Amino acid sequence: MAAASASSPTALLLLLLSCIAFLCSSSEAYDYPPLADGLSFDFYDATCPLVEHLVRLYLEQAFGNDTGLAAGLLRVHFHDCFVQGCDGSILLDGSAGGPSEKDAPPNLTLRPAAFKAIDELQALITAACGHVVSCADVAALAARDSVYLSGGPDYEVPLGRRDGLSYATMEAVLSFIPPPTSNVTDLIDLFGKLDLDAYDLVSLSGAHTIGIAHCASFENRLFPAQDPTLDQTFAENLYLTCPVANTSNTTVLDVRSPDAFDDEYYVDLLNRKGLFTSDQGLYTDARTQPTVTGFAVDQSLFFEKFVYSMTKMGQLSVLTGDQGEIRKNCSAINAVDDFLWSVVDGDGGESKLL
Numbered sequence: 001m002a003a004a005s006a007s008s009p010t011a012l013l014l015l016l017l018s019c020i021a022f023l024c025s026s027s028e029a030y031d032y033p034p035l036a037d038g039l040s041f042d043f044y045d046a047t048c049p050l051v052e053h054l055v056r057l058y059l060e061q062a063f064g065n066d067t068g069l070a071a072g073l074l075r076v077h078f079h080d081c082f083v084q085g086c087d088g089s090i091l092l093d094g095s096a097g098g099p100s101e102k103d104a105p106p107n108l109t110l111r112p113a114a115f116k117a118i119d120e121l122q123a124l125i126t127a128a129c130g131h132v133v134s135c136a137d138v139a140a141l142a143a144r145d146s147v148y149l150s151g152g153p154d155y156e157v158p159l160g161r162r163d164g165l166s167y168a169t170m171e172a173v174l175s176f177i178p179p180p181t182s183n184v185t186d187l188i189d190l191f192g193k194l195d196l197d198a199y200d201l202v203s204l205s206g207a208h209t210i211g212i213a214h215c216a217s218f219e220n221r222l223f224p225a226q227d228p229t230l231d232q233t234f235a236e237n238l239y240l241t242c243p244v245a246n247t248s249n250t251t252v253l254d255v256r257s258p259d260a261f262d263d264e265y266y267v268d269l270l271n272r273k274g275l276f277t278s279d280q281g282l283y284t285d286a287r288t289q290p291t292v293t294g295f296a297v298d299q300s301l302f303f304e305k306f307v308y309s310m311t312k313m314g315q316l317s318v319l320t321g322d323q324g325e326i327r328k329n330c331s332a333i334n335a336v337d338d339f340l341w342s343v344v345d346g347d348g349g350e351s352k353l354l
């Protein structure tokens, strides 16, 4: 039957084209958790088919200028999702009404360049497709490309998130973004509140394979006394970077390969060279140690599990359908007339829902 239909030249050509499309698709087949209602991998196929290309092309150039931007964007998506769901609320600038999510203490070290890149991407996308792609989706795509362009897995991102209409309170930020001084019990409890398990905790912490931290984030391991779980040579180097408490110096999160998305972060942990208490604890604690060891010896296992856990994280309390809005300017909630326009104009989200 298949052979018979493939015998016409047109069918052969189609077959050939679909094989090429299959071979050319760079995403490997990963396992994904169930998709949240209202999200799909092909959400913008009709309304903005080029969106993923636009994001990738822009970031390829931007990372050439600023390698650290990849880490900045990956962390923004994490902070967005952990506080009040992946609704783009992290992207909002403070208003006269009160301090925004960006202004809460854990956000003080989010990179302004990452917010700027998301705003620029949204402007490019709007110019190409109109007002159809949410800022929360732009942030999720930018996080994926940050991983991929740093050497990590290329994976599919479920799309169709809507942007939130309110800031998270400072209190919400403080209770959902864990401090780097957390022990594994604290972390398992916090992740558990978001239906993420200890396995997700270990795989998502692998994001610390890229990026930097300020001395303040790990000074608890140096002052007043050296943390005995620190490798001695590693500790000596940290004291060179942070000779006294309260400097504004920074160091890399993964000493073995600071800019590459790989499994060397877990090798660091085996060597007692994890930077934060929250990192090193994953190896010290018997509940998470086997997973750390497993990832340290098998990068493809890490990539596979990272993709699964990132997809779970990327779907936390998403707004879909006609909830929220499609923000025009990722830094600001739409003005009332913009909001009416987006309702009247319609978009992928509403047509899917109806």
Ligand code: HEM
Binding pocket: 068, 070, 071, 072, 074, 075, 078, 109, 110, 111, 178, 179, 180, 181, 182, 187, 201, 204, 205, 207, 208, 210, 211, 212, 213, 214, 215, 216, 217, 253, 278
């Ligand atoms: C497990 C709990 C986590 C804790 C306690 C934690 C804590 C931190 C802290 C304190 C910093 C450094 C801030 C600074 O001093 O500048 C940091 C950086 C970073 N975090 Fe996490 N984080 C956690 C989980 C995650 C997750 C789940 C992701 C992403 C999936 C992530 C991605 C990053 C990245 C990429 C950086 C580097 C940012 C940059 O270079 O600008 N982290 N994290």
Ligand SMILES: *[C@@H]1O[C@H](CO)[C@@H](O)[C@H](O)[C@H]1NC(C)=O
Binding pocket: 061, 062, 065
């Ligand atoms: C790259 O850097 C150049 C010079 O610093 C700047 O003019 C340009 O806007 C930057 N491009 C991006 C995409 O950030």
Ligand SMILES: *[C@@H]1O[C@H](CO)[C@@H](O)[C@H](O)[C@H]1NC(C)=O
Binding pocket: 182, 183, 185, 186
């Ligand atoms: C973990 O840290 C919390 C404080 O954040 C502390 O109350 C608890 O005793 C610690 N648990 C362990 C097992 O060290």
Ligand SMILES: *[C@@H]1O[C@H](CO)[C@@H](O)[C@H](O)[C@H]1NC(C)=O
Binding pocket: 240, 241, 242, 243, 247, 248, 249
């Ligand atoms: C760190 O900061 C201190 C004081 O701010 C400075 O003297 C020192 O040279 C810095 N060290 C590094 C490695 O940047």
Ligand SMILES: *[C@@H]1O[C@H](CO)[C@@H](O)[C@H](O)[C@H]1NC(C)=O
Binding pocket: 223, 245, 246
């Ligand atoms: C760091 O500075 C703050 C105030 O600027 C001070 O309260 C704190 O004690 C200092 N920490 C250390 C370890 O010196």
Ligand SMILES: *[C@@H]1O[C@H](CO)[C@@H](O)[C@H](O)[C@H]1NC(C)=O
Binding pocket: 093, 329, 330, 331, 332
């Ligand atoms: C986007 O909103 C922010 C915050 O209100 C504002 O500062 C910025 O100028 C706006 N950008 C554009 C292009 O309108």
Ligand SMILES: CC(=O)N[C@H]1CO[C@H](CO)[C@@H](O)[C@@H]1O
Binding pocket: 102, 103, 104, 107, 108, 109, 110, 111, 112, 115
């Ligand atoms: C990137 C960003 O917006 N950071 C903000 C974090 O909070 C501080 C203090 O409120 C602001 O000054 C920063 O602009």
